[in-house]
Amino acid sequence: MTKIKTQTISPQNENILIRLKRVESQFGYIPEESITEVAQSLDLPVSEIYGVATFYSFLATKPLGRNVIWVCQNLPCHLKHAEITIDNLERTLGIKPGETTSDNKFSLELTNCIGACDYAPAMLINRDLHGNLTPNKISQILKLYK
Amino acid sequence: MIFDKIRKQAIAEWATLQQSQQPRILLGTATCGRAAGAMSTLEIMNQELARHNIDAIVTQVGCIGLCYIEPLVDIVKPNRPRICYSSVTPKIIPQLIEDYLIKDNPRPDLALGTIGDGTIEGIPRLLDLPMLKPQVRIVLRNCGHINPEDIKQYIANDGYIGFIKAINMGPERVLGEIKKSELRGRGGAGFPTGQKWEFCRRSPGKEKYIICNADEGDPGAFMNRALLESDPHSVLEGMLIGAYTIGATHGYIYCRAEYPLAIERLSIALNQMREYGLLGDNILGANFSFDMEIKEGAGAFICGEETALMASIEGKRGMPRPRPPFPAVSGLWGKPTNINNAETWANVALILQKGSEWYDGFGSQTSKGTKTFALVGKIERTGLIEVPLGIHLRDIIYEIGGGIADGKQYKAVQTGGPSGGCLPASLLDSPVDYDSLVKAGSMMGSGGMVIADEDTCMVDFARFFLSFSQAESCGKCVPCRIGTHQMFAILERITRGEGKLRDIEQLEQLSQLVKTTSLCGLGQTAPNPVQTTLRYFRDEYEAHINKKKCPSLVCTRLINYYILPGKCAGCMLCLRDCPAKAIVGGRRLVHIISQEKCTKCGACLDVCPERFGAVVKVSGEKVIVPSKPIPVATSKALKNKG
Ligand SMILES: Cc1cc2nc3c(=O)[nH]c(=O)nc-3n(C[C@H](O)[C@H](O)[C@H](O)COP(=O)(O)O)c2cc1C
Ligand code: FES
Numbered sequence: 065m066t067k068i069k070t071q072t073i074s075p076q077n078e079n080i081l082i083r084l085k086r087v088e089s090q091f092g093y094i095p096e097e098s099i100t101e102v103a104q105s106l107d108l109p110v111s112e113i114y115g116v117a118t119f120y121s122f123l124a125t126k127p128l129g130r131n132v133i134w135v136c137q138n139l140p141c142h143l144k145h146a147e148i149t150i151d152n153l154e155r156t157l158g159i160k161p162g163e164t165t166s167d168n169k170f171s172l173e174l175t176n177c178i179g180a181c182d183y184a185p186a187m188l189i190n191r192d193l194h195g196n197l198t199p200n201k202i203s204q205i206l207k208l209y210k
Numbered sequence: 211m212i213f214d215k216i217r218k219q220a221i222a223e224w225a226t227l228q229q230s231q232q233p234r235i236l237l238g239t240a241t242c243g244r245a246a247g248a249m250s251t252l253e254i255m256n257q258e259l260a261r262h263n264i265d266a267i268v269t270q271v272g273c274i275g276l277c278y279i280e281p282l283v284d285i286v287k288p289n290r291p292r293i294c295y296s297s298v299t300p301k302i303i304p305q306l307i308e309d310y311l312i313k314d315n316p317r318p319d320l321a322l323g324t325i326g327d328g329t330i331e332g333i334p335r336l337l338d339l340p341m342l343k344p345q346v347r348i349v350l351r352n353c354g355h356i357n358p359e360d361i362k363q364y365i366a367n368d369g370y371i372g373f374i375k376a377i378n379m380g381p382e383r384v385l386g387e388i389k390k391s392e393l394r395g396r397g398g399a400g401f402p403t404g405q406k407w408e409f410c411r412r413s414p415g416k417e418k419y420i421i422c423n424a425d426e427g428d429p430g431a432f433m434n435r436a437l438l439e440s441d442p443h444s445v446l447e448g449m450l451i452g453a454y455t456i457g458a459t460h461g462y463i464y465c466r467a468e469y470p471l472a473i474e475r476l477s478i479a480l481n482q483m484r485e486y487g488l489l490g491d492n493i494l495g496a497n498f499s500f501d502m503e504i505k506e507g508a509g510a511f512i513c514g515e516e517t518a519l520m521a522s523i524e525g526k527r528g529m530p531r532p533r534p535p536f537p538a539v540s541g542l543w544g545k546p547t548n549i550n551n552a553e554t555w556a557n558v559a560l561i562l563q564k565g566s567e568w569y570d571g572f573g574s575q576t577s578k579g580t581k582t583f584a585l586v587g588k589i590e591r592t593g594l595i596e597v598p599l600g601i602h603l604r605d606i607i608y609e610i611g612g613g614i615a616d617g618k619q620y621k622a623v624q625t626g627g628p629s630g631g632c633l634p635a636s637l638l639d640s641p642v643d644y645d646s647l648v649k650a651g652s653m654m655g656s657g658g659m660v661i662a663d664e665d666t667c668m669v670d671f672a673r674f675f676l677s678f679s680q681a682e683s684c685g686k687c688v689p690c691r692i693g694t695h696q697m698f699a700i701l702e703r704i705t706r707g708e709g710k711l712r713d714i715e716q717l718e719q720l721s722q723l724v725k726t727t728s729l730c731g732l733g734q735t736a737p738n739p740v741q742t743t744l745r746y747f748r749d750e751y752e753a754h755i756n757k758k759k760c761p762s763l764v765c766t767r768l769i770n771y772y773i774l775p776g777k778c779a780g781c782m783l784c785l786r787d788c789p790a791k792a793i794v795g796g797r798r799l800v801h802i803i804s805q806e807k808c809t810k811c812g813a814c815l816d817v818c819p820e821r822f823g824a825v826v827k828v829s830g831e832k833v834i835v836p837s838k839p840i841p842v843a844t845s846k847a848l849k850n851k852g
Contacts (some may be wrong), residue, residue: 079525122509138429177429181279181586
């Protein structure tokens with residue numbers, strides 16, 4: 065990869081977050097080496113880049129499974145028994161939130177409101193929304209992902 | 211002028227569409243429709259139309275807010291009112307097409323209501339239904355009626371007329387019009403929009419920015435999602451007017467990444483604006499150049515706060531900074547910046563289209579216009595509504611919302627999400643406007659309304675919001691970082707039954723401290739859920755602390771399940787179903803739950819046949835049970851004796 069040396073970041077086009085998002089879409093997560101690389105090319109301390117990478121919950125700093133499940137854990141979902149959903153996912157996948165299945169198929173993450181409270185309890189798998197979840201529905205939904 | 215020609219053409223096309231002799235079908239495919247299976251309905255519908263050789267015009271529209279009965283399909287036949295059908299699943303659609311489109315039976319049993327002139331026997335008018343009657347849909351006027359991916363349909367419905375008026379009026383008069391409308395920000399705090407614009411307009415500097423805040427992260431809120439997915443141009447037109455008035459050269463729409471469909475439709479809309487000369491250099495020859503772009507969030511609630519949002523656009527950590535300087539003086543890259551919520555921008559377009567005098571006809575003395583709200587939680591009809599400000603809470607909950615789900619009792623509604631507070635039944639008759647809500651200890655917030663019923667524990671309720679705030683605190687300032695953490699720890703302790711007498715007092719002190727010393731709005735408002743639940747539901751806190759009792763039977767550490775010896779028939783159902791293997795018993799023996807092993811999942815209560823009703827859930831009381839399983843008859847005899 066050729067490194068572009070830029071002293072000042074041109075406001076509109078290049079900034080840390082944009083660079084990190086690009087890295088993430090390339091590798092599926094942000095490897096440590098990329099953080100160093102971005103830091104060098106922007107002439108900024110590694111800590112600053114690392115700070116941004118770890119600030120945003122949608123930027124992953126460790127490898128994730130092929131599909132990432134984001135289950136909503138907020139009150140509106142809780143009032144519609146989100147805990148049953150979370151429990152069901154944990155048992156079906158055999159992992160806890162923050163973990164990835166051994167076949168690398170799914171990562172399970174808890175998230176805050178995804179703006180689908182009208183379909184509570186809700187979850188995102190990658191960017192697809194699934195709502196009104198019941199244990200039955202969950203097992204069918206999981207089958208849709210390879 | 212070129213726009214005139216575009217507009218004439220759009221209106222003509224729209225009229226042709228309305229008068230079409232072909233049947234027309236409108237299907238709601240916003241996120242909510244999709245979550246209910248609208249895309250499968252669409253697929254089957256297209257197959258069926260092809261199979262029957264029906265040449266119908268199918269349009270995908272946005273959301274009319276009736277989330278609880280989606281997918282919604284509207285069918286228009288020539289010279290008939292449009293009929294709206296609810297819960298149209300892929301199973302129902304073939305029958306509906308056959309019955310109405312082929313056999314001309316409008317199926318009143320499946321219909322929700324009619325829209326437009328004329329009546330159809332057995333079907334009420336949609337706008338007469340209790341959930342729609344009290345609503346005033348002016349911001350959401352196009353939602354569910356036009357194709358959000360077609361700028362011409364927006365233009366045909368008076369779209370961009372507000373902007374045309376603006377460039378004919380000149381910036382100063384537009385500013386006057388917005389000030390006169392008394393529009394207040396819809397993003398939460400209700401700051402007067404005209405005043406904010408004026409600061410930015412008067413700020414020295416050639417380069418200025420405007421921003422649309424579409425980061426909507428409050429748990430319980432999805433109004434901006436629905437608006438942007440259903441009518442993106444109404445927001446973009448408002449931004450165009452704002453940019454022209456303020457003198458901005460560049461605009462950003464900061465939209466959370468959780469809303470991919472909104473982002474997609476916004477980018478389609480922006481491209482169409484460029485194509486029609488509504489963005490770029492010298493727009494419509496008005497000597498005004500402006501462009502805008504979408505910035506996708508990356509999953510951080512705090513980025514909804516304006517200074518954090520700007521840091522995030524700059525690519526940094528989304529950390530708020532102290533104000534002043536206000537964004538109007540020093541915002542994005544240190545340049546004067548004006549930021550408004552998506553709904554505020556949509557109001558701007560409307561005010562310019564119709565005039566501030568017309569706008570004055572809606573709302574209350576201090577809160578003009580309408581507000582969109584999302585109804586979620588324990589409400590019968592979840593959905594997105596728009597009501598005039600000043601409406602009574604009771605009308606929202608009972609008329610529009612249809613009351614509490616499952617026939618339960620109302621306990622409270624949380625407005626303003628984690629920054630707001632709860633309103634008990636005694637406030638059901640108070641008006642919903644900026645000032646009344648603040649007086650009640652809550653705030654308008656962005657518009658989420660989370661409804662709690664009698665089975666909701668208010669200590670647990672507050673704990674949930676605090677858990678949110680402490681997790682989303684960016685950590686920059688100490689009172690918010692540590693204070694919310696401490697408050698959360700105390701609430702956790704209380705819900706676990708380990709509350710101490712001093713906890714209430716300490717919560718009150720911490721609330722005050724965090725409120726007054728935090729750097730940004732997150733910390734300054736995070737204690738609101740605690741303060742209001744303490745104000746209106748103190749008895750629930752006291753029961754948890756003093757009696758180790760959760761009156762609503764929610765807090766698992768404080769509840770117990772027992773099997774009543776006099777009622778157990780020894781059927782063994784609960785024993786088989788208990789995932790924790792916490793039940794001992796046997797055929798025709800009285801079953802006993804081991805309190806040590808019980809995980810309080812409630813499975814035993816669910817499976818115990820209604821005719822026995824032997825399992826009970828209690829808090830703060832003990833039920834005497836035998837020490838080991840005894841034959842059922844013995845216990846029956848015992849019970850009969852004494
Ligand atoms: C923690 C926090 C989160 C916020 N989130 C949002 C949000 O999601 N959307 C929004 O429009 N305003 C949000 N705000 C308010 C913004 O800071 C800002 O006041 C608002 O965008 C101004 O727009 P308005 O004047 O049109 O209301 C938030 C404020 C705080 C303190
Ligand atoms: S609370 Fe779960 S989607 Fe909003």
